[in-house]
Amino acid sequence: MLDNIKDFASDFFVTGDPLIYGADVAIVLTMIAVVTALTYFKKWKWLWQDWITSVDHKKIGIMYVIASLLMLFRGGMDALLMRTQLAVPNMEFLSPEHYNAIFTTHGVIMILFMAMPLMFGLFNLVIPLQIGARDVAYPFLNSLSFWLFFFGAMLFNVSFVIGGSPDAGWLSYPPLSELSHSPGVGQDFYIWGIQISGIGSLMTGINFIVTILKMRAPGMKLMKMPMFTWSVLSSCLTIILAFPILTVTLALLFIDRYLGAHFFTLDSGGNPMMYINLIWMWGHPEVYIVVLPAFGIFSEIAATFSKKRLFGYKSMVFALMSISLFSFFTWAHHFFTMGSGADVNAFFAITTMLIAIPTGVKVFNWLFTMFRGKLSFPTPMMWMLGFIPCFVVGGMTGVLLSVAPADFQFHNSYFLIAHFHQVLIGGVAFGYFAGLYYWWPKVFGFKLNEKIGKWAFWLWNIGFYVCFMPQYFLGLMGMTRRVSSYGWDKGWYELNLTSTIGGFLMGIGFLFQVWQILHSIKFMEKDTTGDPWGGRTLEWSIPSPAPMYNFATVPRVSEKDAWWEEKQRIAQGLAPTPKPQLEPIHMPKNSGIPFIMSACFFVAGFGFVFDWLWMAIPGLVGVAACMLYHSFNYNTDYYIPVDEIKRTEAAAGRAV
Amino acid sequence: MAQHPAHGAHEAHDSHEAHGSLKSYVIGFALSLVLTAIPLIIVLNDVLEGTSAKVVLLASAVLQFVVQLFYFMHLKEEGKPRWNLMVLILGLIIVLTIVAGSIWIMTYNSVG
Numbered sequence: 149m150l151d152n153i154k155d156f157a158s159d160f161f162v163t164g165d166p167l168i169y170g171a172d173v174a175i176v177l178t179m180i181a182v183v184t185a186l187t188y189f190k191k192w193k194w195l196w197q198d199w200i201t202s203v204d205h206k207k208i209g210i211m212y213v214i215a216s217l218l219m220l221f222r223g224g225m226d227a228l229l230m231r232t233q234l235a236v237p238n239m240e241f242l243s244p245e246h247y248n249a250i251f252t253t254h255g256v257i258m259i260l261f262m263a264m265p266l267m268f269g270l271f272n273l274v275i276p277l278q279i280g281a282r283d284v285a286y287p288f289l290n291s292l293s294f295w296l297f298f299f300g301a302m303l304f305n306v307s308f309v310i311g312g313s314p315d316a317g318w319l320s321y322p323p324l325s326e327l328s329h330s331p332g333v334g335q336d337f338y339i340w341g342i343q344i345s346g347i348g349s350l351m352t353g354i355n356f357i358v359t360i361l362k363m364r365a366p367g368m369k370l371m372k373m374p375m376f377t378w379s380v381l382s383s384c385l386t387i388i389l390a391f392p393i394l395t396v397t398l399a400l401l402f403i404d405r406y407l408g409a410h411f412f413t414l415d416s417g418g419n420p421m422m423y424i425n426l427i428w429m430w431g432h433p434e435v436y437i438v439v440l441p442a443f444g445i446f447s448e449i450a451a452t453f454s455k456k457r458l459f460g461y462k463s464m465v466f467a468l469m470s471i472s473l474f475s476f477f478t479w480a481h482h483f484f485t486m487g488s489g490a491d492v493n494a495f496f497a498i499t500t501m502l503i504a505i506p507t508g509v510k511v512f513n514w515l516f517t518m519f520r521g522k523l524s525f526p527t528p529m530m531w532m533l534g535f536i537p538c539f540v541v542g543g544m545t546g547v548l549l550s551v552a553p554a555d556f557q558f559h560n561s562y563f564l565i566a567h568f569h570q571v572l573i574g575g576v577a578f579g580y581f582a583g584l585y586y587w588w589p590k591v592f593g594f595k596l597n598e599k600i601g602k603w604a605f606w607l608w609n610i611g612f613y614v615c616f617m618p619q620y621f622l623g624l625m626g627m628t629r630r631v632s633s634y635g636w637d638k639g640w641y642e643l644n645l646t647s648t649i650g651g652f653l654m655g656i657g658f659l660f661q662v663w664q665i666l667h668s669i670k671f672m673e674k675d676t677t678g679d680p681w682g683g684r685t686l687e688w689s690i691p692s693p694a695p696m697y698n699f700a701t702v703p704r705v706s707e708k709d710a711w712w713e714e715k716q717r718i719a720q721g722l723a724p725t726p727k728p729q730l731e732p733i734h735m736p737k738n739s740g741i742p743f744i745m746s747a748c749f750f751v752a753g754f755g756f757v758f759d760w761l762w763m764a765i766p767g768l769v770g771v772a773a774c775m776l777y778h779s780f781n782y783n784t785d786y787y788i789p790v791d792e793i794k795r796t797e798a799a800a801g802r803a804v
Numbered sequence: 805m806a807q808h809p810a811h812g813a814h815e816a817h818d819s820h821e822a823h824g825s826l827k828s829y830v831i832g833f834a835l836s837l838v839l840t841a842i843p844l845i846i847v848l849n850d851v852l853e854g855t856s857a858k859v860v861l862l863a864s865a866v867l868q869f870v871v872q873l874f875y876f877m878h879l880k881e882e883g884k885p886r887w888n889l890m891v892l893i894l895g896l897i898i899v900l901t902i903v904a905g906s907i908w909i910m911t912y913n914s915v916g
Contacts, residue, residue: 425906479905488910
């Protein structure tokens with residue numbers, strides 16, 4: 149009996165690596181600390197009522213941001229472990245197997261569990277406020293999306309200590325990811341973690357398209373929408389067209405592994421190349437999904453801190469929408485070396501070069517927005533300025549990669565690694581940081597310390613170039629990606645060491661950001677105006693943080709940058725636009741179903757990972773029961789009475 | 805969900821446009837039955853073979869799709885702006901890209 153348990157445990161838990169034992173201890177201690185703190189301060193009820201069951205887009209947005217910053221920490225730790233290993237090759241800091249697991253989880257976490265949720269967090273925090281709506285179109289679905297992401301991410305992360313991490317690369321190409329080459333459960337954690345959170349991503353895409361198309365304030369025509377809203381619309385359109393491809397591809401891989409089918413196997417008529425073809429049909433649009441909202445953020449920031457209207461509004465809209473369509477026609481540039489023939493490669497090389505044009509248009513729009521503006525340089529603007537040169541260089545190395553014959557040299561070398569980190573860090577991470585700094589006062593009602601923020605910015609920015617510029621050269625010198633070690637005689641050591649130093653500088657930059665947040669909470673500088681930056685769009689017209697119903701009366705919009713124009717009118721001595729009478733506000737009720745249903749999904753996923761049907765089936769039954777229960781629940785909404793609105797507005801110092 | 809009282813104007817709009825009549829449903833149903841029967845008859849009775857059979861099968865599949873869209877999905881009755889139609893066209897473009905693109909890219913890889 150005891151032996152049985154021992155056997156089971158040694159399979160079930162990851163054993164043998166001191167780093168992982170250390171992590172085990174840290175995880176257990178953190179969990180004990182959290183539970184103790186919640187119990188000691190009697191906060192369980194608060195956690196359940198105010199956060200877990202909340203359908204308020206602002207709270208869901210905050211939870212997305214917190215979860216994604218935690219994932220940034222884990223993904224960043226993975227990155228620093230890899231950089232350490234490469235700075236001291238042949239020292240076996242990480243075993244090759246462990247290195248494989250770490251580069252896999254680093255990629256998956258950074259794209260799917262860091263960039264995506266941080267992006268959804270910003271959607272939630274900003275979009276309803278920016279278009280003058282009181283919530284998203286489907287608040288219940290919104291909460292469900294968050295919890296599906298959360299439990300999907302947890303399922304993926306748990307593989308680190310239970311069962312073993314996936315180690316077939318972030319896109320898990322077969323045949324390596326097939327049962328024949330990856331018999332462990334890691335690959336199943338990968339499939340189920342991504343599938344479960346993928347349902348959430350798809351629903352968020354639908355939710356925000358409907359919100360933007362149907363719930364704009366009266367008078368806000370499509371061509372009067374703020375640019376961030378446009379970028380979210382284009383990103384969400386890409387989501388709903390691209391994510392189903394990922395779901396189907398991973399489902400086929402699951403069928404291969406679980407039911408012994410032969411879609412992507414080497415034998416019995418399977419074709420692994422088909423997987424690569426399919427996964428990049430999602431994978432390429434995916435990078436545009438995450439970068440388009442960053443473009444929107446930069447457009448808002450450039451206009452606000454230049455005190456000018458965004459230059460070339462129409463060309464910007466056209467660029468965003470055309471990118472979201474053309475992103476579907478470039479996928480084969482990820483596998484020029486596959487051997488699809490000259491015609492295919494030429495076609496996809498040209499489409500890839502073409503898509504650089506709308507992106508270039510945007511860069512000029514931002515530059516001309518700043519041209520002759522009244523510029524100021526608080527932290528959001530700093531990130532914007534750091535982004536432009538970084539993204540331009542990253543984009544141009546991308547065009548180099550798109551030259552199909554040259555790509556045979558660059559393919560899977562560190563040149564590629566440097567390129568995509570430059571567009572993903574310089575574009576996406578810098579963009580979302582800029583967005584967080586910009587909207588932070590609106591979300592939390594206080595400003596972040598500027599001085600520490602600038603330290604963080606410079607550490608990140610300098611660290612970035614120190615880390616990734618050497619990698620371009622390493623790539624040209626022949627260093628390929630995913631090598632866990634290299635010989636001392638290769639001549640790669642100095643550049644790798646430099647790169648590692650840059651990586652750690654970015655790590656210190658992250659610590660500065662954490663310090664900045666903690667410092668700003670302690671020495672809180674309240675934002676009483678609701679409009680600390682001199683903003684242009686509707687979210688700045690309401691108190692910070694926004695009341696739970698957002699707008700006491702729904703604003704009427706007659707032009708672009710509605711709030712800026714209103715301020716101009718008031719400054720000229722004209723009367724502000726009259727507000728309609730207060731009316732009771734219709735609001736959605738909180739619900740625990742999204743959390744419970746997602747937890748059931750987690751149970752089902754965990755069961756499938758270990759092939760325990762006794763666990764998977766009850767999990768799926770739980771999911772079905774939750775759906776059924778919610779379908780017959782008609783008690784989903786309530787009204788906020790006028791008195792309460794008056795009290796809330798008065799407390800925020802607003803006349804009604 | 806949360807918003808409707810705020811958008812009083814939307815209420816009237818939401819109260820459903822006409823969703824077809826008995827006549828249109830009967831026509832749609834009959835057409836879809838016919839379009840299902842044609843390929844079955846052709847294949848089961850060996851009326852056509854080879855390319856001509858494929859052409860007829862594909863044509864009736866496409867027509868079936870169109871019938872479903874117009875008679876049951878009410879594509880024509882949608883008020884402006886025609887979001888459903890736009891999304892449908894976009895979706896069709898993407899599906900076409902996926903299928904045709906995959907066939908093209910995999911041509912040289914399908915050996916073995």
